[in-house]
Amino acid sequence: MTAAVLYAPGEIRVENVAIPTIGSGDLLVKVAACGVCGSDIPRMNFAGAHRHPIICGHEFSGFVTKVAPDVAGFAVGDLVSVPPLLPCRKCDSCLEGHFSLCEDYDYFGSRRDGAYAEYVVVPADNALLMPAGVTPKAAAMIDPSAIALHAIRRTRLGKGSRVAVIGAGPIGLFAVQWARILGATEVLAVDLNEQKADMAREAGATMTATSEEQARERAGKGFDVVIESAGVPPTIALAVKLVARRGEASFIGIPHTPVELDKATFSSFLRREVSLHGSWNSFSSPFPGEEWTISAELMASGVLKTDFMITHELPLSEVPAIMKQLAERSIFSSKILFLPNGE
Numbered sequence: 001m002t003a004a005v006l007y008a009p010g011e012i013r014v015e016n017v018a019i020p021t022i023g024s025g026d027l028l029v030k031v032a033a034c035g036v037c038g039s040d041i042p043r044m045n046f047a048g049a050h051r052h053p054i055i056c057g058h059e060f061s062g063f064v065t066k067v068a069p070d071v072a073g074f075a076v077g078d079l080v081s082v083p084p085l086l087p088c089r090k091c092d093s094c095l096e097g098h099f100s101l102c103e104d105y106d107y108f109g110s111r112r113d114g115a116y117a118e119y120v121v122v123p124a125d126n127a128l129l130m131p132a133g134v135t136p137k138a139a140a141m142i143d144p145s146a147i148a149l150h151a152i153r154r155t156r157l158g159k160g161s162r163v164a165v166i167g168a169g170p171i172g173l174f175a176v177q178w179a180r181i182l183g184a185t186e187v188l189a190v191d192l193n194e195q196k197a198d199m200a201r202e203a204g205a206t207m208t209a210t211s212e213e214q215a216r217e218r219a220g221k222g223f224d225v226v227i228e229s230a231g232v233p234p235t236i237a238l239a240v241k242l243v244a245r246r247g248e249a250s251f252i253g254i255p256h257t258p259v260e261l262d263k264a265t266f267s268s269f270l271r272r273e274v275s276l277h278g279s280w281n282s283f284s285s286p287f288p289g290e291e292w293t294i295s296a297e298l299m300a301s302g303v304l305k306t307d308f309m310i311t312h313e314l315p316l317s318e319v320p321a322i323m324k325q326l327a328e329r330s331i332f333s334s335k336i337l338f339l340p341n342g343e
Contacts, residue, residue: 002340003055003117004319009048012320017055020113020121027074028066029082029122032136033313034115035059035144036326036336038169038231042256043110045327050111057338058084058108060115061130061139071124080127081139081296082120083146083288084108085281097285100150116319118340128292133300137313137337141170141306142299144335146282146291148174148227151250152182153284153291154277157225159183164215164223164242165205167230168196170335171252173203173309175227180204181303188223190215190238191230199334202308212238222247222272233259240265243274250277312336 001019006012022028034057043049044056064078074080086106087094093101108114130139148171157163163179165172168191179187189200190209197208209215215238222244228236231253239249240261261269269276282291298304311334314322319338325331 001118002316004316005053006044006049006056007053009044009046012044012323014317014319017117019119022066022068022121024068024070025123025125026068027064027071027080027122027124027127029062029080029120029127030065031060031062031115031118031120031340032079033061033140033337033339035140035170036322036338037144039254040109041323041326044323054110055113055115055117056109057114057116058110059140059143060120061136062115062120064127065119068124074124074127074129079130079134079136079139080122081130081142081292082108082115082122083126083128083283083292084114084143085283086112086123086126087283087287099283099285099287099289100281116316116338116340125287128288128296131296131300133302134296137310138299138306139296140337141335142292142295143282144170145174145295145304146288147171147252148229149178149291149295150282150284151175151227151252151277151279152178152225154250154279155225155248157182157184160185161224162186162244164188164190164219164226165200166190166226166228166235166239167253168193168200169229170309172227172229173199173334174304175229176200176203176205177304179225179227181298188215188218190235193332195332196334199309203305215242221245224248225250227252229253231255233257237261237265240269240274240276243272245272246274247272248275248277250279252279309334310337314338315342316340
């Protein structure tokens with residue numbers, strides 16, 4: 001099969017490799033689509049993975065092509081989405097149902113081979129059967145939707161909430177949609193890029209801002225809930241500044257440089273008794289959790305939109321060039337999907 005193999009940071013080769021062999025409890029999945037996650041950019045360009053060589057890619061869907069004899073509930077041809085975390089199911093966090101906090105996990109695309117390939121072996125426990133109405137491309141986007149919902153569930157967002165979402169990439173666009181679905185009356189989307197701000201309006205944002213000044217002007221007395229998905233120091237600080245008294249901010253974005261809050265921002269956070277929440281991954285009990293199952297249901301019904309944020313549909317041969325362009329910020333994109341087996 002064809003796969004994009006990461007040999008070292010910045011060294012990606014598209015080459016022929018053996019189709020993996022299934023074992024007990026496994027499915028062989030023919031990859032329909034695999035999305036680029038923001039974490040792929042540093043991993044493949046400068047940070048590296050947990051081992052090399054490795055096939056990256058963890059936001060994916062595909063069709064079952066082989067089923068191990070001891071697996072029930074799946075048939076050849078089934079469309080599945082694949083939660084990328086493989087929890088140990090034995091540590092305290094797993095036993096408590098907090099699978100996102102697993103202390104001894106495996107992970108597609110960073111610890112084991114992922115889906116920038118034509119085929120992937122998937123344990124049946126990590127295959128989520130898609131309801132009718134979910135397209136393969138949408139199924140590959142359940143992970144960013146579930147990440148957004150997981151972060152929102154760390155807060156009290158509900159009917160009548162004023163919400164700000166910082167960063168209008170795919171996770172931010174899903175966060176905007178979830179905020180409206182869950183009853184937010186006002187949703188501000190903040191992104192420096194005007195095209196992404198336009199996409200946020202399509203997602204349901206009631207107002208947008210393309211600078212910190214605009215965001216603070218629109219904040220008034222502050223937002224009940226702020227979702228930070230960009231993960232860079234200025235936006236992390238902005239998230240704290242935008243929260244109302246006794247409001248909440250939930251942080252998704254992963255920074256790659258030190259984060260500092262200046263004295264005025266920190267003092268404001270204290271004086272307003274703001275709650276700051278960390279959010280990690282997208283999973284709950286029963287695994288993979290309602291973040292995944294409800295995302296699939298609402299995609300099937302058409303309530304949760306995906307097509308508008310897809311900017312690229314590409315073959316695996318484009319992986320090296322696209323990853324370099326993303327690192328150089330020389331390309332505009334929202335959700336990039338690789339289609340390893342064509343349409």
